[in-house]
Amino acid sequence: MARTLNNCPAPAKLNLFLHVTGRRADGYHLLQTAFQLLDHGDMLHFSTRDDGRIRRTTEVDGVPEASDLIVRAARLLQAKSSTRLGADIAIDKRLPMGGGLGGGSSDAATTLIVLNHLWQTGFDRTELMQLGLQLGADVPFFIFGQNAFAEGVGEALAPLATPECWYVVIEPGVAAPTAAIFSDPELTRDTKPVRITDFPEASTGFGKNDLQVVATRLFPPIAEALKWLRQFGDARMTGSGACVFCAFFQEHEAEQVLQAVRSTGSRNWKAWKAKSIERHPLSNLLGS
CATH class of the missing domain: 3.30.230.10 (Ribosomal Protein S5; domain 2)
Known part of the structure; x- marks a missing residue:
């Protein structure tokens, strides 16, 4: 069965x-x-x-x-x-x-x-x-x-340990191939290593995304979405792109920004909000 x-x-x-x-x-x-x-x-x-x-x-x-x-x-x-x-x-x-x-x-x-x-x-x-x-x-x-x-x-x-907050994520309507980002000759490859103890639990603004400079040059819609979202906080790109995000400590703040995205009338942007979670929802299937 x-x-x-x-x-x-x-x-x-x-x-x-x-x-x-x-x-x-x-x-x-x-x-x-x-x-x-x-x-x-x-x-x-x-x-x-x-x-x-x-x-x-x-x-x-x-x-x-x-x-x-x-x-x-x-x-x-x-x-x-x-x-x-x-x-x-x-x-x-x-x-x-x-x-x-x-x-x-x-x-x-x-x-x-x-x-x-x-x-x-x-x-x-x-x-x-x-x-x-x-x-x-x-x-x-x-x-x-x-x-x-x-x-x-x-x-x-x-x-x-990461901050408990809400995120607004914008999908800017393009796909950013990982290989294209990592193979770009202008990619910075020598950022000084940090320690886990350097990461401030109460902050969302630590460090940067080294891939962002390359991705925004190759894919202008990523740069456009970042520029727009930065009016509300420390917006940045995730991974090798193309999505960008900004953190908010209150759901109503994230909801206001989400409504503002939708009111821009951009047909190429898709946006949503999500809450941070501490653990994978299926972790219990693997025990402790």
Whole structure:
């Protein structure tokens, strides 16, 4: 009999700051960042199969089933566990591709967490994080399951206390390919490393996003959204873009800014507000 688990969140993340501190011999960039989980994201639905097939039952524009991180995550777990079970997976896609919100990585993490539970494959959190790293540098963070200070290529994680606040996020209507940002010759790659103890718990204005200068030059709509949002606070870009955000300590302040975005009449901008959360909603499936 099929086991099902519906309405499984794949939350968005913000990079509260993102510093590029160097580059390894293999070309990967060394980073420092603060990851913040939000109560906004995609929603996935799972049903096990006895025939071993992995199927994505929802069409996702621009993402063929075979290359979808959801399907790749399920097949990776299936192969590593040698389970004979399969799964049907549906997704309510809310997060944009190329937005810097970790949408694909979060979907993959949720898939690993939920199927590990439904298939009873028995991997612990650390083992799932190691699997997730094979799919993308941000996947381990979502399995880690709490706000984090990250180093290395993003896989070295430590718990981080972050401010409780609301965020207004603007999707400026463009996708920023990560490879294009990191390969740009004008990217700063020598920001001085910071320590986790440098991060002020009560502040949202720490550091900067080293990728922002490149992204705003390559994609003017990002610069336009940033300029507009900065009239309300310390707006900045998340990840390699294209989404930009600003923090507010009161929901009514965020709501006022959200209404102001919508009153601009820009047809290319999509905006929403979200509350910070401390832990991934599915963390309980992996225990402590």
